[in-house]
Amino acid sequence: MRSFSEIDTAVKRASKGIGFSWGISEEVGKNIRLLEMFGLPGLKNLNQYYKILKEKKFQNLTLVSKENSSKIPYCPIIAGINFLDQVNNLEELEEIKFDNLGFPILFIPFVSRASEIIGKRIFLTIDEKEFLLNFNQSIYSNYLSSDVLEKSDQIKIKFIENKNMFSETEWQELYKLSEDTFVEETDKLKQNAAGAGLTDND
Amino acid sequence: MESKLRDPKKIMKLSKLGSFHQSKLSFLRSFLKEFKDWKYNRDLFDLDEGGFGRAVYSFSKDRRVYSLVCFANKINDHERSDRVIATKWDAAFVLYDGIPTKKDLDRLSNDVPQQEVGRMSYKELTLSRANKSVRIFEHVVESLSNGKQPDKEKLSKVGYLYRTTAVYGSGKFGLADRFRIKNREEIYGPFRLEMMLVYLVRQFTFDQVNHIAKHKNSKGAVELDDDICKNLGIGNSTGLGMAPFIVNHPALLNNWILARETALKKIREIKKIDENDSKIFIDCLKKSLKNVTSWTTDSDFQNKKIKSLISDLYKFINFIEKEFSFEEDYAFNQIYKWIEKNLRDECIEYIVSMMMEPYDYITNPLLKSMSADEDKYFTIPTNKNVSDLRNILEDNYSDILKIDFEKKESNQNFWFISKNKEEPRLADRYLDKGSELEQPLAIARDICKLYARISNQKNSLKIGKFLIENNDLRHVVRRAFIVEKFPYAEIQDNTIGSNLMPIDMLRLKLSFFGAVKFDPRSDKWLRINMFQGAPLPKNLKKFDDYWVYNSLN
Numbered sequence: 141m142r143s144f145s146e147i148d149t150a151v152k153r154a155s156k157g158i159g160f161s162w163g164i165s166e167e168v169g170k171n172i173r174l175l176e177m178f179g180l181p182g183l184k185n186l187n188q189y190y191k192i193l194k195e196k197k198f199q200n201l202t203l204v205s206k207e208n209s210s211k212i213p214y215c216p217i218i219a220g221i222n223f224l225d226q227v228n229n230l231e232e233l234e235e236i237k238f239d240n241l242g243f244p245i246l247f248i249p250f251v252s253r254a255s256e257i258i259g260k261r262i263f264l265t266i267d268e269k270e271f272l273l274n275f276n277q278s279i280y281s282n283y284l285s286s287d288v289l290e291k292s293d294q295i296k297i298k299f300i301e302n303k304n305m306f307s308e309t310e311w312q313e314l315y316k317l318s319e320d321t322f323v324e325e326t327d328k329l330k331q332n333a334a335g336a337g338l339t340d341n342d
Numbered sequence: 343m344e345s346k347l348r349d350p351k352k353i354m355k356l357s358k359l360g361s362f363h364q365s366k367l368s369f370l371r372s373f374l375k376e377f378k379d380w381k382y383n384r385d386l387f388d389l390d391e392g393g394f395g396r397a398v399y400s401f402s403k404d405r406r407v408y409s410l411v412c413f414a415n416k417i418n419d420h421e422r423s424d425r426v427i428a429t430k431w432d433a434a435f436v437l438y439d440g441i442p443t444k445k446d447l448d449r450l451s452n453d454v455p456q457q458e459v460g461r462m463s464y465k466e467l468t469l470s471r472a473n474k475s476v477r478i479f480e481h482v483v484e485s486l487s488n489g490k491q492p493d494k495e496k497l498s499k500v501g502y503l504y505r506t507t508a509v510y511g512s513g514k515f516g517l518a519d520r521f522r523i524k525n526r527e528e529i530y531g532p533f534r535l536e537m538m539l540v541y542l543v544r545q546f547t548f549d550q551v552n553h554i555a556k557h558k559n560s561k562g563a564v565e566l567d568d569d570i571c572k573n574l575g576i577g578n579s580t581g582l583g584m585a586p587f588i589v590n591h592p593a594l595l596n597n598w599i600l601a602r603e604t605a606l607k608k609i610r611e612i613k614k615i616d617e618n619d620s621k622i623f624i625d626c627l628k629k630s631l632k633n634v635t636s637w638t639t640d641s642d643f644q645n646k647k648i649k650s651l652i653s654d655l656y657k658f659i660n661f662i663e664k665e666f667s668f669e670e671d672y673a674f675n676q677i678y679k680w681i682e683k684n685l686r687d688e689c690i691e692y693i694v695s696m697m698m699e700p701y702d703y704i705t706n707p708l709l710k711s712m713s714a715d716e717d718k719y720f721t722i723p724t725n726k727n728v729s730d731l732r733n734i735l736e737d738n739y740s741d742i743l744k745i746d747f748e749k750k751e752s753n754q755n756f757w758f759i760s761k762n763k764e765e766p767r768l769a770d771r772y773l774d775k776g777s778e779l780e781q782p783l784a785i786a787r788d789i790c791k792l793y794a795r796i797s798n799q800k801n802s803l804k805i806g807k808f809l810i811e812n813n814d815l816r817h818v819v820r821r822a823f824i825v826e827k828f829p830y831a832e833i834q835d836n837t838i839g840s841n842l843m844p845i846d847m848l849r850l851k852l853s854f855f856g857a858v859k860f861d862p863r864s865d866k867w868l869r870i871n872m873f874q875g876a877p878l879p880k881n882l883k884k885f886d887d888y889w890v891y892n893s894l895n
Binding site for chain 2: 143
């Protein structure tokens with residue numbers, strides 16, 4: 141088994157070898173490490189992408205907008221880098237679409253890291269495949285394939301406002317149970333137990 | 343009185359960093375301090391009469407066990423080489439996480455001796471190999487088998503029976519990734535498991551030499567005297583592989599240097615020096631002279647440094663004994679001011695190390711701050727603007743921005759990764775091929791490029807937008823924002839200039855390891871000694887933190 145550290149280093153070098161700058165290569169190294177850690181086929185997809193990249197042209201998406209579309213498939217790395225770099229401005233768009241993005245698995249870690257930067261969960265769909273990106277701590281998905289995914293017709297990104305996943309009633313019900321660990325204070329305990337002084341204002 | 347931390351622009355110059363010495367903060371000393379209460383055991387010792395076979399040593403506490411697995415192999419003399427291009431070694435070692443089973447040992451016996459070519463698993467933590475010292479190994483075996491102790495003078499010239507030529511960790515060749523073990527309290531300090539491996543290897547070398555001698559003459563052989571063992575360490579041959587590490591780990595480098603600088607600052611701020619503390623300082627200083635005067639090397643570069651160190655040390659001792667009193671307020675601050683004015687870097691940094699000796703209460707809390715989670719600082723804050731970046735560059739790189747990279751000599755060298763060994767190397771840009779594959783280690787040059795690039799950009803331009811057209815400099819944009827948080831993260835010198843001394847970079851790292859007796863074999867590699875004078879594992883419980891000054895050699 142290859143360690144994550146080996147994966148990071150080899151991917152960084154391979155990315156430089158294929159022509160990306162050192163700075164971008166560093167990002168790709170970290171990303172593939174992240175995908176592999178989350179159990180997604182990062183290295184496999186990257187390897188296939190780099191094989192094809194030698195022969196096929198991909199479009200560089202630099203300025204990300206609400207709707208992004210191209211006849212030539214977008215490069216997932218350049219699109220991802222720019223999504224990551226611009227995410228502070230993109231968050232207000234609520235939903236962003238990318239039509240025709242190549243090797244979309246490679247785009248996921250950029251979005252996952254963006255979720256950590258803005259402090260919001262991001263819901264990403266690649267056609268019918270769903271991914272919930274949780275602040276770059278985990279990825280929840282209905283996609284378990286370890287195959288290479290060469291293209292996507294449409295990617296949608298939604299920024300999810302921070303809110304609890306439970307109702308106020310559910311909270312109150314649970315909180316009531318937690319109160320069973322508390323002690324009812326007598327008047328004397330109310331006076332002394334917190335360790336306060338004789339007056340409240342000294 | 344509040345003392346200031348020393349200026350990173352002075353401290354982070356390579357000539358200064360290349361003058362650092364071991365101290366209480368050094369990793370091999372902090373390793374021994376941490377593991378002194380652990381149970382040591384030799385679990386397996388299955389060598390044949392020639393000393394070839396396998397052995398296992400362990401440290402255990404509560405439910406945690408670390409086991410060193412040793413494989414001693416027969417090699418021909420002509421196959422023995424310290425160079426990284428070697429493919430066979432006298433012995434190979436791996437530190438296993440837990441207690442290895444017979445099946446584990448069989449698996450490891452195939453892979454560990456192959457080192458870089460073998461595959462390790464997440465159960466293995468560190469990996470190394472070592473060669474016998476041809477200068478003394480046979481002499482020791484012969485002496486012991488003849489019932490005599492070896493010639494101490496001969497031993498003192500070498501200082502070890504074996505020399506490691508690489509120690510790997512952190513995910514290399516399939517070893518466990520750091521994240522798997524980083525929450526273990528006993529290894530919070532950097533390189534703890536690498537230090538453990540080297541320390542246990544040292545014991546293996548003594549056991550092996552005793553074993554061979556006994557098989558040569560079962561009735562007449564004697565065991566190597568404990569005091570002699572104690573004064574032998576483990577040699578290490580280090581080449582350029584280590585140099586880029588300190589460039590590639592800026593937050594970690596900062597934490598090492600910051601710990602040292604913080605210790606110095608706090609010591610200078612002590613108003614009244616306790617008599618016992620001044621005694622410890624002077625005692626360690628005088629005892630350490632033995633380490634310096636017995637420091638031999640063929641290197642002119644190092645000999646000049648040793649000469650300057652010895653003459654400055656005598657000058658300093660004369661000052662302390664005749665002109666100075668620890669009765670003065672802020673005595674260590676007075677001392678620091680005096681040494682900075684009167685002595686050279688090699689001795690200044692030596693004395694800074696010595697000043698820490700009495701102060702466990704200052705150094706101990708700093709040990710845990712010497713690791714770093716580099717990934718935490720990886721993401722570039724792209725919502726900042728060009729004006730922020732410009733300020734960082736002007737504040738933190740002012741000396742570097744003065745370097746003229748139009749000059750040929752400023753660009754003389756380039757760092758690359760060798761195809762056959764996948765290790766960093768240095769070559770002449772104008773004589774050697776391959777500069778188009780240069781590694782991103784020319785930080786000073788690229789920072790200057792970045793500064794020029796932002797000079798005609800609007801102050802309000804967001805970094806995210808700036809990067810769209812300037813991703814070729816993304817790696818240094820990242821560094822600049824790291825350096826903003828970590829003042830000692832960056833070497834304040836040109837790492838590709840014609841006057842670069844790469845061994846300064848090695849020396850810096852090795853001083854933090856706790857190495858002594860740096861012996862440069864060229865400007866690109868050097869030999870050192872580790873754990874010379876350290877207590878033997880069986881005596882660790884009676885641990886004396888000043889062992890480093892008790893060496894007889």
